[in-house]
Each structure stands twice: as C-alpha cells, then as structure tokens.
Amino acid sequence: MPDDRPSTDADLETIGGIETIGALGEQAVLARILPRLQPGDSALLGAGDDAAVIAAxxxxxxxTCDMMVHGPDFRLAWSTPFELGWKAAATNLTDVAAMGARPTALVVAIAAPPNLAVAVLEGIADGLREGLASLAPGAGVVGGDLSASSVLTITVTAFGDLEGRSAVTRSGARVGDVLAHAGVRGDAAQGLRLLFAEGVDASGEPDPERAAALRARHPRLIAAQLAPEPPVGAGVAAAEAGATAMLDVSDGLARDARRLAEASGVGLDFDGAALGADVRLALAGAEDHGLLATFPAGAPVPAPFEVIGRVVEDAGELRVDGAPIAADGWDPYSGWDGRAG
Amino acid sequence: MPDDRPSTDADLETIGGIETIGALGEQAVLARILPRLQPGDSALLGAGDDAAVIAAxxxxxxxTCDMMVHGPDFRLAWSTPFELGWKAAATNLTDVAAMGARPTALVVAIAAPPNLAVAVLEGIADGLREGLASLAPGAGVVGGDLSASSVLTITVTAFGDLEGRSAVTRSGARVGDVLAHAGVRGDAAQGLRLLFAEGVDASGEPDPERAAALRARHPRLIAAQLAPEPPVGAGVAAAEAGATAMLDVSDGLARDARRLAEASGVGLDFDGAALGADVRLALAGAEDHGLLATFPAGAPVPAPFEVIGRVVEDAGELRVDGAPIAADGWDPYSGWDGRAG
Known part of the structure; x- marks a missing residue:
C-alpha cells in the first residue's frame, strides 16, 4: 500500500548496522540476497518472474508452511541471522519429511523493518542455503517476497516429492505397531530453558553477551534450540520401510504423540527406559523436530529411528510403561508474553 | 518458542472483540476457521497433517508468495477482514495467472496478536473462500499456519497448473508484438489517494467512519483498492492465444512495463489515447493487479485484453506515442512511513 506521507523511522525497531534495507530499496536488497541462494535441482524457473515453476x-x-516471528519464535539477541535461516529451513524440511517426501524447494517471505541491516537478511539467506545443503541436498530456494513490517517475520513454504509413494499421514497407526522416534529428545527445550534462565539481563530481557557465554558452556543444547539438525532424510527412509503413520515432533513428544493417537484412533504406550533419564523432559520438550513414526510389528525399523514404545488400544490415550499420562506442550498464543526484547 | 514467563497483554495492539484467539488457543481457532474454507479440486490431502498433498x-x-502486513499493506480501520482475505487471494491468484497458469490452491500463514478477535480471522477466511470462488473456481485453501505477532501479517503462497503449456515469462516479448492490458488502470491508486486524503481523522490516522462515508461516495474506487477483482481467468486465455510475455501489474503500469521491457530486451511504446483521460494515473497507479501481455502482431488478442501499445526497439525504454517517459511506482521500504494506525 503506497503511502504519500513523508517517511519517518518512528516506531521502528532499530536492530543496528549501517547499510539498511530501507536505504537500499527492494531491488538492491534482492540483488544482495539472491546470489546467496541456489534454486535447487527441481526449479524449472526460479526467482525473477511473477511465479516460479517447480518439477513435480x-x-x-x-x-507445508511455517512462520517465525521475532518475539514469540526467536530473538535476535540470541539467534544469529544464519541460525534463523537455518532453523526456518530445518523446521519446514522436517514437516515435508514427516509425510515421507523428499524436500525439493522452498519459497521464503520476509517482512522486515526498513532500518534493519541488510547484513541480517544476508545472514538469513546464508543459513537457508547451508541448512538446505546439509539437511536436504538438491533442494533450493525458488522464490519469495520482501515486505516491510515493524516485526521481523519469516514465512517459509516448503515442497516435497513423494517419488511415487503414498503420503505417510498421522492416521495410519494400527494396534500392535511399534512406535519409533528419530532425533534428539528434550535438547531444544533444555537449550531454551537455559536461554531464559541465564541468557537474559537483570530485567529479564534477552542479552547477547550472556547468550554467547551460554553457547560456550552448553554448545549442544543451545544449538539444538537455535539451529536444530532434524533427521530430514529419515522421513523417506521411514516411508520406504513401510511406516504406517508419522509426524514431526515440534510441540513436544507427548502433545504430538497424542495427535497421532487421536488421528489413528489408537493408544500409545511409551517404554520409559527408552526415553532416557528424564522422561518428563523427553515427553514435554518442544521444538526438537524429531520424527515420530509407527512401523508394522516385526518390520525392520530404519536408522536413525529408535523403538520407544508400541501402539495399543484405548483411542487417544498416552501411557508410559502402561500408566496413563497427561499431554503437555506449547500453544503459540498462550505461550507468549507479548515481548520481543 | 515457549516462554516460561507469565503472560501479559502489554505492547499488544488491541483490535477489539470479546472472543480473542489467545483465549481460545490454536486448536480451537483452527476449528473455527477451517470449516469456512474449501480445500478445492486439486487437494489430494488437505489441512490437518504435517503437510498437504496437491495434484500437479x-x-x-x-x-508464488506474497505477504500483507498491517501498516504498510493494509489498515483494519479501512479494510474489513473479508476484504483482507479477498485481497490476499486476489493478488496471489493474479501472479499465478500472469504465468499463464490455472490457479489450483493456496496455503495461508497468519500471525496475529493474541488479543485479536477470532471474528477477524473468520472474516479473513470468508474473504479467502469467496475470493477463490469468484476469481478461481475450483481452487481452495489446502493448509497454513497460525502464529502470534504484535502485527497482523498474512502470507499467502499460491499454486497453479500450466496444463501442459509453457510458462509465459517476462522475457519473451519481441519487436513488433502488440502490447495489451487486462483490468482497470489507476482505480486502486485513486481509491488509496481518497483514503489517505479523506479516510483519516484530524491527526492523519485512518478512521473507520470516514472510510465508510468514502465507500458510499466512491464505491468503485474504494473497492478497487480494498477488494480488487483482477482478471485472473485472462491469464490462461492469454497463454492459449500465444502471449509472448506477461506479468502482473502490481507496482504501476510504467514500473512493471519497464520490468517486462528489460527482461525481454525491448522497448514499449504506449498508445496515449488507449490509456484513458489521465495517462499519468494509468501509468503510475499501483495495485490494480491487471495483466500486461504481449502478443504476436496479427494474432487475435483475447478479451478482456485491450491493445495499449506495441513492442519497439531501444531495450528497456518506455514511450508514450513515441516520447520517452520515466518510470514511477512503489517500493515497500521507501513507500512506508512506519505507521500502522
């Protein structure tokens, strides 16, 4: 929406840097970002026209589509721009993988304050590129959009190819199947807990220097939160092995397991010993972006999946070693205090 | 990103209403929105799993992908939620049409303040549904994402089917082709000018009552800005008629024509008489979302396209009746004053 009124920076969040995207303008910003991205093997026509064309x-x-918003979903005081791009790629790629599909391409829409340093967008682009190269080789960024907003917002839409297979949905688990998980359990939540406890200043605001000190002390847990490495390739492996149901574990193992159980009309009984020393953390910790899948009993469960339980009757029920448990997880509206500091 | 701190509404923009999305929570909000949407004829698997599956x-x-942000792109004081949904569909469908493709599906990501009335999201969903039904029958909404943000932000990603044809890009115009346009020229810009001039209160802030009065006086121009009806079906018609190049006119006829001219390595000479009484308005007015296309000389130009000029030499040059003109249009960063009032 064009605006005839004189330009002002009032009310915009200043994030720093000399070369701002507002000073450069949309075309110059795109010229800085696009060379950092690869369209990937499936792009028949990449960025630069009204739309891209992708092979199917x-x-x-x-x-699949996922938004990341400064404040509820990330803080620039904690995440590097590279990590933001990496995580935006990783979370969407995992959703594609959870269908049993091979990721092919992303489109990326970013809304940013005009006084944001262009280096932040360059870092996000670098993280997207490297996240794709590491987690889904051959997939690329085929297009997107740049908009202005007082809140840095990243929307990624990701695509995948089922390569002739049926999609693996949440609803196919059958009583007697084994329940298996690929990926870390609880690390991302531990990393976030550390950031909120020790990565903040005296007033509770995220603090870059304290976060840097935390990274040095807990590199694995902080990285699990800020730049997760989900088992994207395990999605296709699960589908090829005959997985009957699968989903991405983004809101916590218990909450997402209950979704699978409800969609399939079955119960799930976790093997407590397989969940590790802190069962509650493994079940409640959000944002690990592992894959939870069910496989026919007796079928080989492909690496890196580990068997963590079995499918039982009692539709929608979750149990650990036979004892019922309550769900626990993250809701985007009730879980955010409105702050972006 | 889960946050352990107690919830507060501080810093959130209050838009009104009793039943807020924060009080309802993500699942209940989805249960209110999804029944208002249709997945469409191309959805093999719709919303409810980690990803949707669409026929190709x-x-x-x-x-294609486009973001709409409260402030620079729309104001709730001017647009109804229905109009927001309609416009989000319309602008993306036009980008699909501009490739010569038939729109098949959308995914919609919305970030909204927790204290937003759920009725606003319901209205957006209704506008998406009706915009699709009117502009691209058979296309539907196959999925999306809900996030929290202090700024209402709508990202739509739209898909289309080329039905075996080549994509019509910006780069295929040849010297001697005719230049044709489908859609209104300047109406959306006139509507916006009226809103900024007369739809604001004494302090310059958008005012709902003044906007309502404007609607009564100038229904066509205000609707062209807030709920455009672009000629989506004309995209396939142009491709079938052999269009050599095409693009969506979103940033103004002159600015977008220059993009086509530069991509094709040609010049464009507008016929001033064909542009109407106010040539400058027709060339500069943004957001009409018409289609600009070139056709081989002598080939029939399909309705509703009107011939408005011809393709000439002089790569990248724009002329009106042979006289050079400068480009003019809208940049998302330089064109916004940072206000969202």
Missing amino acids: PDGRFVV | PDGRFVV
Whole structure:
C-alpha cells in the first residue's frame, strides 16, 4: 500500500548496522540476497518472474508452511541471522519429511523493518542455503517476497516429492505397531530453558553477551534450540520401510504423540527406559523436530529411528510403561508474553 | 518458542472483540476457521497433517508468495477482514495467472496478536473462500499456519497448473508484438489517494467512519483498492492465444512495463489515447493487479485484453506515442512511513 506521507523511522525497531534495507530499496536488497541462494535441482524457473515453476515428477507435490516471528519464535539477541535461516529451513524440511517426501524447494517471505541491516537478511539467506545443503541436498530456494513490517517475520513454504509413494499421514497407526522416534529428545527445550534462565539481563530481557557465554558452556543444547539438525532424510527412509503413520515432533513428544493417537484412533504406550533419564523432559520438550513414526510389528525399523514404545488400544490415550499420562506442550498464543526484547 | 514467563497483554495492539484467539488457543481457532474454507479440486490431502498433498497433473507446478502486513499493506480501520482475505487471494491468484497458469490452491500463514478477535480471522477466511470462488473456481485453501505477532501479517503462497503449456515469462516479448492490458488502470491508486486524503481523522490516522462515508461516495474506487477483482481467468486465455510475455501489474503500469521491457530486451511504446483521460494515473497507479501481455502482431488478442501499445526497439525504454517517459511506482521500504494506525 503506497503511502504519500513523508517517511519517518518512528516506531521502528532499530536492530543496528549501517547499510539498511530501507536505504537500499527492494531491488538492491534482492540483488544482495539472491546470489546467496541456489534454486535447487527441481526449479524449472526460479526467482525473477511473477511465479516460479517447480518439477513435480510424480504428478503430486507435498506442501507445508511455517512462520517465525521475532518475539514469540526467536530473538535476535540470541539467534544469529544464519541460525534463523537455518532453523526456518530445518523446521519446514522436517514437516515435508514427516509425510515421507523428499524436500525439493522452498519459497521464503520476509517482512522486515526498513532500518534493519541488510547484513541480517544476508545472514538469513546464508543459513537457508547451508541448512538446505546439509539437511536436504538438491533442494533450493525458488522464490519469495520482501515486505516491510515493524516485526521481523519469516514465512517459509516448503515442497516435497513423494517419488511415487503414498503420503505417510498421522492416521495410519494400527494396534500392535511399534512406535519409533528419530532425533534428539528434550535438547531444544533444555537449550531454551537455559536461554531464559541465564541468557537474559537483570530485567529479564534477552542479552547477547550472556547468550554467547551460554553457547560456550552448553554448545549442544543451545544449538539444538537455535539451529536444530532434524533427521530430514529419515522421513523417506521411514516411508520406504513401510511406516504406517508419522509426524514431526515440534510441540513436544507427548502433545504430538497424542495427535497421532487421536488421528489413528489408537493408544500409545511409551517404554520409559527408552526415553532416557528424564522422561518428563523427553515427553514435554518442544521444538526438537524429531520424527515420530509407527512401523508394522516385526518390520525392520530404519536408522536413525529408535523403538520407544508400541501402539495399543484405548483411542487417544498416552501411557508410559502402561500408566496413563497427561499431554503437555506449547500453544503459540498462550505461550507468549507479548515481548520481543 | 515457549516462554516460561507469565503472560501479559502489554505492547499488544488491541483490535477489539470479546472472543480473542489467545483465549481460545490454536486448536480451537483452527476449528473455527477451517470449516469456512474449501480445500478445492486439486487437494489430494488437505489441512490437518504435517503437510498437504496437491495434484500437479502435468508434472510441474507454478508457485508464488506474497505477504500483507498491517501498516504498510493494509489498515483494519479501512479494510474489513473479508476484504483482507479477498485481497490476499486476489493478488496471489493474479501472479499465478500472469504465468499463464490455472490457479489450483493456496496455503495461508497468519500471525496475529493474541488479543485479536477470532471474528477477524473468520472474516479473513470468508474473504479467502469467496475470493477463490469468484476469481478461481475450483481452487481452495489446502493448509497454513497460525502464529502470534504484535502485527497482523498474512502470507499467502499460491499454486497453479500450466496444463501442459509453457510458462509465459517476462522475457519473451519481441519487436513488433502488440502490447495489451487486462483490468482497470489507476482505480486502486485513486481509491488509496481518497483514503489517505479523506479516510483519516484530524491527526492523519485512518478512521473507520470516514472510510465508510468514502465507500458510499466512491464505491468503485474504494473497492478497487480494498477488494480488487483482477482478471485472473485472462491469464490462461492469454497463454492459449500465444502471449509472448506477461506479468502482473502490481507496482504501476510504467514500473512493471519497464520490468517486462528489460527482461525481454525491448522497448514499449504506449498508445496515449488507449490509456484513458489521465495517462499519468494509468501509468503510475499501483495495485490494480491487471495483466500486461504481449502478443504476436496479427494474432487475435483475447478479451478482456485491450491493445495499449506495441513492442519497439531501444531495450528497456518506455514511450508514450513515441516520447520517452520515466518510470514511477512503489517500493515497500521507501513507500512506508512506519505507521500502522
């Protein structure tokens, strides 16, 4: 929406840097970002036209979409721009993988304050590129959008190819199947707990220097939160092994397991010993972005999946070693205090 | 990102209403919105899993993405929620059409303040549904994401089917082609000018009552800005008629024509008489979301396209009746004053 009124920086969040995106303008910013990205093997026509064209060789494509908003979803005082791009790629790629699909491409829409340093967008682009190269080789960024907003907001839409297979949904688990998980359990939540406890200043605001000190002391847990490495390739492996149901564990193992149980009309009984020393953390910790899947009993469970339980009757019920448990997880509206500091 | 701290509404923009999305929570909000949407004819698997599955019968799909942010892109004091949904659909469908593709599906990501009335999201959903039904029958909403943000932000990603045809890009115009346009020229800009001039209170802030009065006096111009009806079906018609190049006119006819001219390495000479009484308005007015296309000389130009000029030499040059003109249009960073009032 064009605005005839004189420009002012009032009310905009200043994040620093000399070369701002507002001073450069949209075309110059795109010229700085696009060379950092690869369109990938599936792009028949990449960025630069009204729309991109992507190959969908089996006549279908998988699509998922996820927004990351400064404040509730990330803080620039904690995450580097590279980590933001990496995480935006990783979380969406995992959703594609959870359908049993091979990721092919992303489109990325970013809304940013005009006084944001262009280096932040360059860092996000670098993180997207490297996240794709590491987690889904061959997939690329085929297009996107740049908008202005007082709140840095990143929306990624990701695509995948089912390569002729059926999609693996949440609803196919059958009583007697084994329950298996690929990825870390609780690390991302531990990292976040550390950031909120020790990565803040005296007033509780995220603090870059304290976060840097935390990284040095707890590199694995902080990285699990800020730049997760989900087992994207395990999605196709699970589908090829005959997985009956699968989903991405983003809101906590218990909450997401209950979704699978409800969609399939079954119960799930976790093996407490398989969940590690802190069962509650493994069940409640959000944002690990592992894959939870069910496989027919007796079928080989592909690496890196580990068997953590079995599918039982009692539709929608969750149990640990036979004892019922309550769900626990993260809601985007009730879980955010409105702060972006 | 979960946050252990107690919840507060500080810093959140209050938009009104009793039943807020924060009070309802994500699942209940989805249960209110999803029944208002149709997945459409191309959805093989719709919302409710980690990803949707969409048909791509010709082995490719077209994809485009556009963000709308409260402040620079719309104001709730001027637009109804229904209009926001309609416009979000319309602008993205036009980008799909501009490739010569038939729109098949959308995914919609919305970030909203927890104290936003759920009725606003319901209205957006209704506008998306009706915009699709009117502009691209058979296309639907296959999925999306809900996030929290202090700034209402809508990201739509749209898909289309080329039905075996080549994509119509910006780069295929040839000297001697005719230049044609489908859609209104300048109406959206006139509507916006009226809103900024007369739809504001004494301090310059958007005012709902003044905007309502404007609607009564100038229904066509205000609707062109707030709920445009772009000629989406004309995109396929142009491709079938052999269009050599095409793009969506979102930033103004002159600015977008220059993009086509530069991509094709040609010049464009507008016929001043064909542009109407106010040539400058027709060339500069943004957000009309018409389609600009070139057709081989002598080929029939399909309705509702009107011939408005011809393709000439002089790469990248724009002329009106042979006289050079400067480009003019809208940049998202330099064109916004940072206000969202």
